[in-house]
Amino acid sequence: MDPTLGAMATTSVATKKRRAWTTTVFVKQLMAVSGLFFVLFLLFHSYGNLKMFLGKEVYNDYAHWLKEEAFVPIFPHGGFIWVFRFAMVLMLVIHVWAAAVTWKRSRRARSSRYVVKKSAADAYAARTMRVSGVLLLFLIVFHILHFTTGTVRTGFAADSTPYDRMVASFQQPLMVIVYLVFVGFVCLHVSHGFWSAFQSLGWVRAGTRKFMVVLSGCVGGLIFVMFMLPPLAIAFGLIS
Numbered sequence: 001m002d003p004t005l006g007a008m009a010t011t012s013v014a015t016k017k018r019r020a021w022t023t024t025v026f027v028k029q030l031m032a033v034s035g036l037f038f039v040l041f042l043l044f045h046s047y048g049n050l051k052m053f054l055g056k057e058v059y060n061d062y063a064h065w066l067k068e069e070a071f072v073p074i075f076p077h078g079g080f081i082w083v084f085r086f087a088m089v090l091m092l093v094i095h096v097w098a099a100a101v102t103w104k105r106s107r108r109a110r111s112s113r114y115v116v117k118k119s120a121a122d123a124y125a126a127r128t129m130r131v132s133g134v135l136l137l138f139l140i141v142f143h144i145l146h147f148t149t150g151t152v153r154t155g156f157a158a159d160s161t162p163y164d165r166m167v168a169s170f171q172q173p174l175m176v177i178v179y180l181v182f183v184g185f186v187c188l189h190v191s192h193g194f195w196s197a198f199q200s201l202g203w204v205r206a207g208t209r210k211f212m213v214v215l216s217g218c219v220g221g222l223i224f225v226m227f228m229l230p231p232l233a234i235a236f237g238l239i240s
Contacts, residue, residue, distance in 0.1 A: 024105055025200075031098035032197035034091040039190055039197075039219065041088070046226035049166075052239055053230070056163040063162035099133060129196075132189045139182045170234035183227045191220030 048066075051059045070080040145151040147165060150158055154175050155168035169175045194216035198204045204212050233239045 024102065027098045027101050028200040030094055031102065032200040034095040034098065035193045035197045037087075037091045038095070039194055039223075042186065042190065042223050042227075043219075046223050049230050050226060052163065052166060053233070056161070059163045059166075060161050096133075096137070099130075103130060129189060129192055132185045135185055136189060139185065142178075143182065166230065167234055167240060170231040173235065176231050176235045179231055180228065183224055186227075187220040187224040190223060191217050194219050 048062060051062045067081050068078050072080075074080075075083065142152065146154065146169070147162075150156075150160075150165070154172055156165045160168065170179070195204065195209070195212035196216075198212055199209070230239065
C-alpha cells in the first residue's frame, strides 16, 4: 500500500472524528443531556421543599442531611453536596455553551436561502427558550445569593435555619411574586425543553411527538405546583 495514501486515510478518519464532536447534532445532544439533568434536579428539589408541610424539625433535618450526611460513608461528611455542586456547575456550563453554539449556527443558517423554514409554533418556542434561558441565569444567581449563601437577606438573620429563612422570606408578598415569576420561567423552559431533549436524542417519532409535548407540559406544571405550594402556604398563613 502506498504510504502516502495510508497517511491520507488516517488523516481523513481523524478529521471526521474531530468533526463528529462539533456537529450540530452532537451539540444538541449535549444540551439535551444537561437539560434532563436539571429537570431531574428540579423534580427532587421541589419535592424536598414540600417537607415544609411536615414541620420545622423535619425540614431542617432534611436540609442538614443534604449538606452533611448525604451518602455517608461513600462520601465524607459534607462531601456529597460539593460533588453535586461541581456537577451542577459543569452541566450549566455545558448547557449554556451548547445553547450559544446552537443559536449562533441557527442565525447563520437563517442567512442562507436554502434553510428550511420552521413552523410559527417552533419559532416562537425557540425564541421563548432563549429569552427564558437568559433570565433564568440572573434569577439562579439571585436564588443562590438568597437561600444558599444568605448574602441577600429578606427578613432572616445570618444564622437562621433553612425553615426560618423560607418562612421569613415568603411572608413578604414581593418575594412570593419574585419566585412566582422565577418558577414560571423555569417551568416554561422545562415545558419546551423536556420534549425537545428527547427529540434531540432521537427518542421522539412523528407518532409520539404530540404525547411528548403533553408530557413535557405536565412535567413543567408539576414542578411549578410543587415549588409554589410552600411559598403560597406561607403567604396565606398555613405555614408559620
